[in-house]
Amino acid sequence: MQAEATEAEPTPVSIAVAPNGGRRTKADHPALPMTPDELARTASECLAAGACMIHIHVRNDEGRHLLDADAYRQASAAIRQAVGERLVVQITSETLGFYRPEEQMAVVRETRPEAVSLALRELVPDEASEPAFAEFMQWIQRERIAPHFILYAPEEAVRLAALLKRGVVPFESVPVLYALGRYTVAQTSSPSDLLPYIGPGMPAFPHWMVCAFGRREAACVTAAGLLGGHVRVGFENNLDLPDGARAETNADLVDRAAQALRTCGMRLADADMLRQAWDSCLS
Template identity: 70%
Template structure:
């Protein structure tokens, strides 16, 4: 395994809202375009290179909608310019079909998009449409990040690559340490199965984690050569267990930890270069 110090600067992504939490969970969770833009500016200042965006309907519920995405992206760009890579989610949350997920991405044509492998290509029958969708992303220079919830999914993705269904030599991936369950607490050791000796290797991999150990998990990942995602989508707590005042507080805590370990923090341009944007 390569030394972390021989690798590219570490990119910090912020996932500030997700599709589940509301103001009842934390008053600073950004739900509107204006709130997302303000959060983006704060997190860029704190060290983030990318923002992972969910949008909501008028009742605060999870939404995949091209117009809502365009409004949110415009607000973020008006505020931070190119200081952040803007990644939208295609998450179904049990509401949208793979066809609907892919359709909204085609409509928006974002800079970047996250794709949960288990949602977008749930079975072998859906592999061909997935391959066509990836080919479209590649042609349109939309950067995907494949979300992997288990080592088995990493093996499956590698198999799709070997069969020529993925038009990138090494597509960026996100390892999720845990699940969206009440009281979920990730631990750094949860990463080890993804990095076991016989597991596939991806050139650009990131980690997100749940609960107050979020900073410890992603710092461990960075030291092993990975990149990181933090934010209110998965965690509301600082490393000492106190409530974070904002998403920027979580970004800043991790930026300090990475700096203390001698790791360089990537900016948006460096992340875009790493992803071939």
């Protein structure tokens, strides 16, 4: 008898949590973490709920967005004390209108994080900015820091592919995050927002992740998982559960995403799996 073909196991899905962002405060949600201790507690809760990565912003004494190496080191140390190496700790280089590209790159150099998110439109807005950015990316490669490119529109994915081809970004490929619906009306994302990024003729990035805005976050990230991607949830982009109720904690959003992915037959990645996948992508 002919043996039945067995279906290949799907690639485990990585869940990242973005628990605070740079805009929201406790006026938006009392459980939004802003201090190192609050970030550490959130990290522990989200790890237990199924996350393998935490994407952090830090704040100044007035609660405003901050790019500061000392603040990043304090927050990262608190998270490491709470969860060890069981979460990838990623800092943001996002400007939020406060910092210039040279300041964004400087804080990454000073912090030397495990991973950093990079907004292409902020750090390399035009051709004149490419030489400084290329030098920065070569430094990132030498330091073995994992770059994670945030793309807000399909056109940015095309531009990133061109920068890779020309060697401005000195990797074979890079992990990317598709931010669905960032500039749509009311910033409410839909699963269909993913299609322009992965349609025919678009660049194929081996490791891609999705974040979404509004209560359809869980639907968007589940669709991404089913289509071979990875997911990011959290209070940075969304405060609500799929039924419209307010989430009590970031871990609630991680838990809903984890439940939905498991229900669809997906396995969840741990931090070491994510590190290995990124190493493979970047090598």
